[in-house]
Amino acid sequence: MSLEEEAKLLRNIGLFAHLDPSKLKLLAFTSRWLEFQAGEELCHEGEHGDSAYIITGGTAEVLVDSENGPVLVATRGKNEVIGEMSILCDTPRTATVRAKDTVHALNVSKDVFMQLVKGSPDIAVQIIRTLANRLEESTAKLRDAKEKLAKAALE
């Protein structure tokens, strides 16, 4: 795959849809294109993270450790972003992400990612939107869990 093709591919990802072509090429050039076999981890909960992933193919599972072993909390597929939280907030990884089948992902380092966010308000807004969606997702789940807990307590 050449740089031009990679840039085209990135354009299909909602996050980068409005980025100008030279920025897209820079992103493609400065990022690593990785292949993960099924079962391989993209990142591990609690570890220090200095890069985010953009899935360009395949499906990955998001797992969180609990007392009863890892719990599947979400799946992520093509054109979705993973791991942006820990590079935006400098926190350890909040979950483990594991390839469900062969996953192709673009590994964007913290420097490149921050450069993009700073350089393009569109991207910043997109990121905020993604994060807000995820927060809503989590809140909804938390609400469900609380309700279940309350029910269990009543029974």
Added chain:
Amino acid sequence: MRATRQIPATTNNNSKPHPFNTPSNMERSLFKYILKHSLKGQIVLLVVTALSMPFVYFSLEVPKIIINEAIGGQGMPQAVLGFEFTQITYLFALCGLFLFLVLINGGFKYFLNVYRGVLGERMLRRMRYQLYSRLLRFPLPHFKRVSSGEIIPMITAETEPLGGFIGEAFSLPAFQGGLLLTYLFFIFNQDPFLGAAAVATYPLQMYVIPKLQRRVNRLAKQRVLAARQLAARIGDSVSGIAEIHANDTTHYERADISARLGHIFHIRYHIYRKKFFIKFLNNFLAQITPFFFYSAGGYFVIMGELSLGALVAVLAAYKDLADPWKELLKYYETKEDVRVKYAQVLDQFEPQQMLDEALVADEAETVPPLKGDLVASNLSFSEDQLIKLVDGVNAQLRLNEHVLITGPNGSGRDEFARLLARLLRPTAGRITIGDQNTADLPESVVGRRIGYVGPSVYLFPGSVRDNMHYALKHLPRVLADIDESFKRALTAEREEALRTGNSLHAFTADWVDYAGAGVDDGEQLELRIVELMRVVGLEEDIYHLGLHSTIDPQAREEFSQRVMQARAALHERLREEDLSGLVEPFEENRYNLNASVAENLLFGTPTDATFDLEKIANHEYMLHILTEAGLQTDLLEVGRKVADTMVDLFADLPPGHEFFEQFSFISAEDLPEYQQLLKRISTQGMRAMDAETQARFLSLAFKLAPARHRLGLIDEQMQTRILKARDAFRANLPSELSDVVAFFDADAYNGESTLLDNILFGKLAYGQARGQARLSSVINSVIDGHGLRVDIVRVGLDYDVGIGGGRLSMEQRQKLAVARALLKQPDILIVNDATSTLDGAKELQLLKGVREQCEGRGLIWVSGRAEYAREFDRALVMESGRVIEQGTFDELEQADGTFKALLHNG
């Protein structure tokens, strides 16, 4: 591993003068010092000078005879010693005699000059050696007051003029004085009155000149001090260079140096004024004497009281008189200068409380282990007589006990530790081991049976191994089997050293005391060092240094063969475990997509700078090969496209952005220039560019690795042509270039590549998640499987630590210092806050390792971390210079005292 030639330490054991030849005190007076050490030489010089005089006299006499007798024919003898002469043969005989005398005189001069030089140099060697030996005996706190910047010029530059002077200290005044007296005698003989006139100004000169000279001396002293301080300040600037830049104080520093240089200039200026005034005075007084001769002498001749002949003779003699007098005055000046320097240097080498000479001189081959308990009684130490840093400490430690000494900073724990290691001397009280006061123990006992590692570690320039061996280099080992010529050369060296009271130990000998490390030979010692690297947690670091080192496969054939086996095994393993995708191996007939174009063309490792990546695009032979393969135009086009892409990608970024360094082929500074070039190329074409510009674009293409850079510029068709060029490059390599590339060969060890590259023999493939980590773990397991690990660590031991160990991190230096102290297996090891840069977990691990190593022997661990008491048999708690609590961890914790407070604050 470097092979050390084993040389006998001392070749002659029967007549064994004290090899550590330091007289306890150096003579205060320079002349006494010279006489004491070179009396014989000075006498030889005087005697030979005296012997040479008649020949000088004759060589002046013979020309007169030639002119008067042989040529003039006056009073020519008819026969000499029964030989009859004609005038012609007489002339030639005399000329022959003259020639002979010239030779003899030259010979004398040659001998005297060489002898003087040698005498001076020997004295200089002796003096420098003595000064250095004294330096080694300075009490340690003294080094807080004098800097190396001051000490170094004292031993090197300031003593230098002494060497020249010593050779003529006695012979010059004797010779010139003799001449002077002869001439004076002659003049007085002619006429006492004129004689008196000739020396009339001497008393005045002898009175005035020393007075002036004393002022010059005072200034000279100031100058020496100022120069020393300048040296010290420059030394400070070197040590504190980071602070200077970090605080923008270059102006301040320059102003300081400028002021010092100005000060030196002024001193010099005054010296010149005084010195040349003295010269003026001398010249004037020398010229005033002929005035007396002409006026008074002339008067007497006219009055008929003196013959004209006598006056002319006196005038001639007076002319001769001037030279020796001038020489004597010059000698006086030099003597004063040198005398001042000697005294000033000596002053600095007699600090209070120098270590007793006998303690450092001991040459015991083996030292028995220490016995008994280590007891500190009433031990006190203060630096300025005011604050007692250690205050009446009483403590008893068994030599098989592991003790922690803890306390807050400034509690005296550091001083106590250094007192125990005898690096400080108690101001009161004493430390005994068994029934011996440690103050009286020779250094051979303290330095071998007591180990000490302090908070500031110093490593000597050399390899990691050299630094480990340093703990064992007490005395050279004497070996029987050495060849005769070597022995002779060594004996000559030794005799010269003997003459100047220098060390008689051969520096080139094998100094490593294997027995001291508890091993029998070098091989065992290596394994022991590797083991200690593991104990202090340095093995992994050294292993990596080793992996990234090169070895000479010829010198280490067996090892390189095993590396080759590991290479085969690695690729086998990768295939078996379905990990082949991690590495793209080098194959002769395949283009390596993870390697750059240059690497693909060369298909080997450059052995020198000829085919550096920066230069290769400009190399005539490389260009020839590319043209032949029809690649040049295409690769130039690739280079142009690379430049185009770089400009496209990076032009908008601010210069200095980290992407330039990380990703760009072109630096931020060069980018505008490439933009210009690209514009020109688009109008004029690449052909129109000069060779240098073309080379720049070519080298951009050379850096491309298709798998990594994904610019799609090196297609398969071009790869095939590059492969052809690769073959052509190798096949037609001119003989003068034959050894500048070590070509890759799947079946041969490449001496120019690192061990790691030799095992890997390929490129890490791009785009494999955690590829590096996964590959490393396979490589490590293959290395362990082939038993190569120890060998690789041993290669790592060759790593050069740099000045003061600067190429290692502080943590690595501290670990190395601990390992070094463990290597000599001391009866007591004192670790004084020596691992402070390690984090808690690592320090604890190291501590446990050290404890294991010191099983059955004494260990004193000094640290502010009170919780370590858990690990030790006992702990002493210090505060304000006193031991205030002691006991086991449990006892101390229950006591509810300072220890508990320390435990909870720390």
